[in-house]
Amino acid sequence: MMHECPICKAKTDSAVHADFPFCSERCRDRDLGNWASEKYVVSEAVFDEEDVAEGKGNTIVLPLDEDLDSPNDSDH
């Protein structure tokens, strides 16, 4: 069965290439990498949006509190 490598468009043969339809292990890995990184970005963006909306109040209060508490006065 003849096919084309989805990454580099080289001709591949299912009888010859162990990584069919990819021409090589490198192209197969690259395709899997693209897939994994895309999935990761999408799921992280969704998680991040909810996290920011919920934790915004805490994130603002904490730095202010730390700043007032910091021993910067000894430098005066």
Ligand SMILES: [Zn+2]
């Ligand atoms: Zn290839």
